[in-house]
Amino acid sequence: MTEPSNQSSNIAASLPPWRALLKGARAREGRQPTARWLQLATTGLDGTPRVRTLVFRGWHGGDRLELYTDRRSAKFEELVQQPNVELCWLLPKAKQQYRFRGTWMRQEQNSNTQSWQNLTPRGRALWGWPAPGQPLEREADFPEELDDSVAPPEHFVVLQLQINRAELLDLTRHPHQRILWCRHDAWREQQLNP
Ligand SMILES: Cc1cc2nc3c(=O)[nH]c(=O)nc-3n(C[C@H](O)[C@H](O)[C@H](O)COP(=O)(O)O)c2cc1C
Numbered sequence: 001m002t003e004p005s006n007q008s009s010n011i012a013a014s015l016p017p018w019r020a021l022l023k024g025a026r027a028r029e030g031r032q033p034t035a036r037w038l039q040l041a042t043t044g045l046d047g048t049p050r051v052r053t054l055v056f057r058g059w060h061g062g063d064r065l066e067l068y069t070d071r072r073s074a075k076f077e078e079l080v081q082q083p084n085v086e087l088c089w090l091l092p093k094a095k096q097q098y099r100f101r102g103t104w105m106r107q108e109q110n111s112n113t114q115s116w117q118n119l120t121p122r123g124r125a126l127w128g129w130p131a132p133g134q135p136l137e138r139e140a141d142f143p144e145e146l147d148d149s150v151a152p153p154e155h156f157v158v159l160q161l162q163i164n165r166a167e168l169l170d171l172t173r174h175p176h177q178r179i180l181w182c183r184h185d186a187w188r189e190q191q192l193n194p
Helices: 010-014 017-028 075-081 112-118 121-128
Strands: 036-043 049-055 058-060 064-071 084-091 095-104 156-170 176-184 190-191
Touching: 017 084, 017 095, 017 156, 017 176, 036 064, 036 075, 049 064, 049 075, 064 075
Parallel strands: none
Antiparallel strands: 036 049, 036 084, 058 064, 064 156, 084 095, 095 156, 156 176, 176 190
């Protein structure tokens, strides 16, 4: 995890305002693994939409969201062609939906070892499986765990998504509350009709 600790008030003060709201909403979910599930939408190579669930892995600085994926997956090729994405994150207990628009920031894959080590052996195992989305071969090996001694494979990718626009829909009040923040506008809060 690269989420900054809140011990540093300087860091907290410089965070985009939606980060504190999102943190509060995540806290309402407790230790539910589902609280870290979000949907990532990309553009398919044929220009039509693609969406799937990923696990939120943490923040890099105030406004870069981290995900882990497999370089061999379709989404990686899609990001190479079109790095603009949308994310949708539903926090059901808080009755809040966050929608983020962002851009994949290509980077040197040198910080991967720490991220790989932070995964559990079961979490790592998926990267030991054959290429996702390819036809299933009967003889293929699908390990249940990869232990700490296994180096991060070349196809283990940490995606950093630079968030440029954040939108919250909060269903807890009447009327519902809809707030927009844009990075180019210094994350100034703008209330919208729900
Ligand atoms: C709860 C849940 C969590 C998932 N987490 C991840 C993840 O963190 N990274 C990932 O690449 N795929 C994850 N997947 C699998 C993706 O949803 C998707 O099936 C896979 O990445 C292949 O997508 P693609 O063919 O569009 O590239 C998860 C699926 C589920 C249901």
